[in-house]
Every structure is written in structure tokens, then in C-alpha cells.
Amino acid sequence: MVDSEQVLGCKAPMGLVLVLLLSSLLGPLGQAQAQDCEKPMRYTMSLTGEHIQKEHFPNGLVVTFECATGYRSTGGSGKTTCAAGTWTTSTLSCEKFNCGSLELVNGHVEYSEGTSFGSVATFSCKDGYILSGREKLTCGNTEWLGRTPTCSVVKCDSPPSVDKAEGPSPKRDLYDFASVVRYKCQKDYTINGSASLKCSSNGKFTPNPPTCLMVRCKAPYIPNGSQKSGARPPYVHRSLVEYECNPGFKMEGEGVMTCQLNSTWSSTPECKVLPVDPTSSPVLPVDPTSSPVLPVDPTSSPVLPVDPTSSPVLPVDPTSSPVLPVDPTSSPVLPVDPTSSPVLPVDPTSSPVLPVDPTSSPVLPVDPTSSPGDSKTSSQFLWFLVLVPIVLAVAIGLTLKKRGSQSLRAPVPLEEDKIL
Structure with a gap:
């Protein structure tokens, strides 16, 4: 408090003293009235009424907060006052709204951020069931935004018939999930693909229906070779033959061949002439009408050519006298x-x-x-x-x-x- 007598240097009248005292008390308050408040910001709250659009608020103004969208009040008052450029503390408490969990019969629900405001729920059905409705829902301000979908049992339409085949068997208009149908090709035809189809979870039969093919492979022709073993004509699907080369020839490629679905053999070997050793004696051509050539003992005497006009040499009787x-x-x-x-x-x-x-x-x-x-x-x-x-x-x-x-x-x- 200012001593009026010290200020004036002398004793002042009583009225003047009161004026001075009021000036000293109201001086700071008058300066505070000139400071406005900025727009109050609360993360979980928003202003109500006419104050929503304002950016500056005069000193002494009282405003009211409410919980923001997606939040709920847990108690307290939302009023606050602008005092010398500062807002007084409100007692309002807000928390995020919770939509609660969802249930999907014969299915599953997954949440991106729990079940509170803004979270997304994703739905899927168990194997053998198909989803009817929206696949995703969002938690709103008061509830989940949309109806919960349902899971219904999968049904498959009848698969198509196949040319030159019997089936599908059994024959129905609709098939339950995991039902199996089968095809069978007619005589002389080979099935290409799977003979069995299954009703899958997407409501369609898988895999695709097969086809029936007439498979006939031509008789193999391997120059300088002959068939060693295997099937005889007609050559149908998976018929197997084995070829070998004639003496003096070597096989290049696979000698075992299988008749494939496209009516061709799995391999085509070749019989090529064996290379001649320059140090060896020349190989004379074999007479195809003669009896087969036994192996020659390299330590034995050379065999001289036989005169075809001479008499045949008969075996020697070991008990006879020597010639x-x-x-x-x-x-x-x-x-x-x-x-x-x-x-x-x-x-x-x-x-x-x-x-x-x-x-x-x-x-x-x-x-x-x-x-x-x-x-x-x-x-x-x-x-x-x-x-x-x-x-x-x-x-x-x-x-x-x-x-x-x-x-x-x-x-x-x-x-x-x-x-x-």
C-alpha cells in the first residue's frame, strides 16, 4: 500500500487518499483486461455453441467443453474461464467410445485396434461356409457402422459334362461342400486331367473338368535297331517298348520309350556305327542268312574263310584215330x-x-x-x-x-x- 503522506509530502485530504488507494488497487486489473485468450485445445474435447468458430476470446469469457466425437464423458464439468490470457482448468473427463466385440457364427472376427472408436473388424468364414454381407465394419461414435455378416454352408452347382466320358457321378443339381464327383472316359479313350472334382469353399468344383483323348502312337522305327521287349500294337497311352541296336552299332538316347498323351513317343534313340580301331583287323560284313558269329578267343589261331563249295567240317570224334x-x-x-x-x-x-x-x-x-x-x-x-x-x-x-x-x-x- 502506498503511503499517501509520503507520496504527497504532506498530509492530504481524506478523499484524495481514497482516490489514490483505488488507483493503486485497480491499476493491475485494468491492464489484465486488455489480454485476450487463444482458442482452447483439448484432444478429447470440443467447444460447444457459438464459440466453436472463434479464434480469440476476451478476458473473463466463460466457455463450455464437451467430449469429442467417439468419446464419452466419465464425469466433471466442461466450463473454463479466460483470465488474463489463460484458461482455467476444467474438470470434464472423456474416454474413447467402445463398440464392443462382435460374433460370427461359423466364422472368425479380427480387429485392427480392439473394439474402440475407429477400429475396423474383418470377417471370414470357416472352411465349407461362405460369407454373406460386408467383409469389414468400422466402430463409429455410438455403434458398429453396418450389419454383422453371416456364414452360410457352401453349395456348388453341378459341373459340366465331358465329351466321350460318363459323368459327373453322382448327378445332382446342388452339391454340399467337400462333395466329390467323378468322370470315366469311354472305351479306347484316355482321360487327360483329374478324374475327380471336389466342391471347394468358394462354391466351385476344382480342379477343372478333364478331357478324353484317343491316344495311338505309331510303331517306332529305329534304323539299325530292333525291339528287345515291351508292348505290341496298338500302342495306347503309357505303352512301353525297349529297343536295342544291331551288332556294330551304338545307341544314343534312351532305348526305353513310352507312348504319351499327344500320341508321340517319349524319346527317339539313334543307332550309330561304332568307330573303327585303326589297329584292329577289318570287320567283314555279316551274312544275315548265316548262323550267329560266337565270340573269338584272342589267343586262338585265326579263323580262315570257308569255301562255300566245300563239304562241311564235321566235329571230330575224340575216340577216333588222328588224321x-x-x-x-x-x-x-x-x-x-x-x-x-x-x-x-x-x-x-x-x-x-x-x-x-x-x-x-x-x-x-x-x-x-x-x-x-x-x-x-x-x-x-x-x-x-x-x-x-x-x-x-x-x-x-x-x-x-x-x-x-x-x-x-x-x-x-x-x-x-x-x-x-
């Missing part, structure tokens, strides 16, 4: 005349026939029945003695040659009781 080689310096063995008398074997117990010396004079035997002067009889006997050794030599030679050419036949035993 002796022919002396190239000996006289040639003449062939035997099949109309002549057979040459009898020589009796080993008889006396040997000595060869005749061509330079000596023939010794004529004496015919005891002939007369001393009978020249005709003596001449015939002389020729007999000359021809006998020659005939015996020729017969023995022919016998040896015959045994040599037929060395593989069993020997014929000599009949010792037949003596010339």
Missing part, C-alpha cells in the same frame, strides 16, 4: 569211281605187297593149270601181277583222302576177315 598229314611229295590221290567195286582193307596179317621196280623185268608167276607153251594165259597173269600193286596204292590213297576230308566223322573199323 595224318598228306606228304606233298607223294603221288596225288585220284577220286574213287562210285561205280567201281569197293576197295577192301588190307589184312595186316598178310604178307606185304612189295612195290614193283619199273626198270626190272616182270616176274611172271607159273600157272600150275596152264601148259608150258600157253602164251595167252601167261600174258593175262602177268598184267594181273602188275595192276594189283597199282590198284592197292590208289585205293589206300583214296581212303586216306576220304578220311582226311571227313575227319570229323566216326572212323569205320577195318574188316580184317576180308582179304584181297
Whole structure:
């Protein structure tokens, strides 16, 4: 308080003192009235009435707050006063509105931010059920904005029929969820795709219906090759054949082939000529009419070509006598005349026939029945003695040659009781 006597330096009248005292008290208050308040901001509240649009508020003005959209009052007063540029504290309390949880029979509900204001609920049905209604709802100021959807049992329409096939089986107008239908192709046709379809959760049969195809593969042709095993015509779907190459050829590719749905074979092998070893002997062409070539022992003697005009070589009897080689310096063995008398074997117990010396004079035997002067009889006997050794030599030679050419036949035993 200001002492009026000190201010004036002397005693002042009583009225002047009161004026001075009122000025000292009202001076600060007058200055405060000139300071306005800015627009009050509350995160969970908003102004009401005419003050909503204002930006500046005079000193001493009283305004009222209410809970903002999506919030609810939990008690207190929303009034506040502008005092020297500052708002007094209100007692109003607000909290976010809660829409509460939702239920979906035969389905599920998921929330983005719980069940309070602004949260989004997403709906989905269990397998075998389909959603009817909105898939999402938002929590509003007072409730969920929209009707809760429902989940109904899935139904599938009848799938289409397939050309050249029986089905779908069983036949109905509507099918429940997880129902299965089947197709069967007619005779000589192969099914392409799945024979069974299932009613799925989206109300459609899956997978797509199959088709029926006529599958026929042509007979394989592999040059220089032949079929080893497998199916015979007609070649239908999944028929399997195995091919191999002829001797002297090597296979390139897969020799086992399968008839596919597009009526083609799974592979096409080739038979290519084996490379020739320059150090090896040349391979002679094989006569297709001949009997099959056994494997050759590399340590054995080389096989000489056979003269096709010669007699076949018969197997050797191991119990027979060995065939002796022919002396190239000996006289040639003449062939035997099949109309002549057979040459009898020589009796080993008889006396040997000595060869005749061509330079000596023939010794004529004496015919005891002939007369001393009978020249005709003596001449015939002389020729007999000359021809006998020659005939015996020729017969023995022919016998040896015959045994040599037929060395593989069993020997014929000599009949010792037949003596010339």
C-alpha cells in the first residue's frame, strides 16, 4: 500500500487518499483486461455453441467443453474461464467410445485396434461356409457402422459334362461342400486331367473338368535297331517298348520309350556305327542268312574263310584215330569211281605187297593149270601181277583222302576177315 503522506509530502485530504488507494488497487486489473485468450485445445474435447468458430476470446469469457466425437464423458464439468490470457482448468473427463466385440457364427472376427472408436473388424468364414454381407465394419461414435455378416454352408452347382466320358457321378443339381464327383472316359479313350472334382469353399468344383483323348502312337522305327521287349500294337497311352541296336552299332538316347498323351513317343534313340580301331583287323560284313558269329578267343589261331563249295567240317570224334598229314611229295590221290567195286582193307596179317621196280623185268608167276607153251594165259597173269600193286596204292590213297576230308566223322573199323 502506498503511503499517501509520503507520496504527497504532506498530509492530504481524506478523499484524495481514497482516490489514490483505488488507483493503486485497480491499476493491475485494468491492464489484465486488455489480454485476450487463444482458442482452447483439448484432444478429447470440443467447444460447444457459438464459440466453436472463434479464434480469440476476451478476458473473463466463460466457455463450455464437451467430449469429442467417439468419446464419452466419465464425469466433471466442461466450463473454463479466460483470465488474463489463460484458461482455467476444467474438470470434464472423456474416454474413447467402445463398440464392443462382435460374433460370427461359423466364422472368425479380427480387429485392427480392439473394439474402440475407429477400429475396423474383418470377417471370414470357416472352411465349407461362405460369407454373406460386408467383409469389414468400422466402430463409429455410438455403434458398429453396418450389419454383422453371416456364414452360410457352401453349395456348388453341378459341373459340366465331358465329351466321350460318363459323368459327373453322382448327378445332382446342388452339391454340399467337400462333395466329390467323378468322370470315366469311354472305351479306347484316355482321360487327360483329374478324374475327380471336389466342391471347394468358394462354391466351385476344382480342379477343372478333364478331357478324353484317343491316344495311338505309331510303331517306332529305329534304323539299325530292333525291339528287345515291351508292348505290341496298338500302342495306347503309357505303352512301353525297349529297343536295342544291331551288332556294330551304338545307341544314343534312351532305348526305353513310352507312348504319351499327344500320341508321340517319349524319346527317339539313334543307332550309330561304332568307330573303327585303326589297329584292329577289318570287320567283314555279316551274312544275315548265316548262323550267329560266337565270340573269338584272342589267343586262338585265326579263323580262315570257308569255301562255300566245300563239304562241311564235321566235329571230330575224340575216340577216333588222328588224321595224318598228306606228304606233298607223294603221288596225288585220284577220286574213287562210285561205280567201281569197293576197295577192301588190307589184312595186316598178310604178307606185304612189295612195290614193283619199273626198270626190272616182270616176274611172271607159273600157272600150275596152264601148259608150258600157253602164251595167252601167261600174258593175262602177268598184267594181273602188275595192276594189283597199282590198284592197292590208289585205293589206300583214296581212303586216306576220304578220311582226311571227313575227319570229323566216326572212323569205320577195318574188316580184317576180308582179304584181297
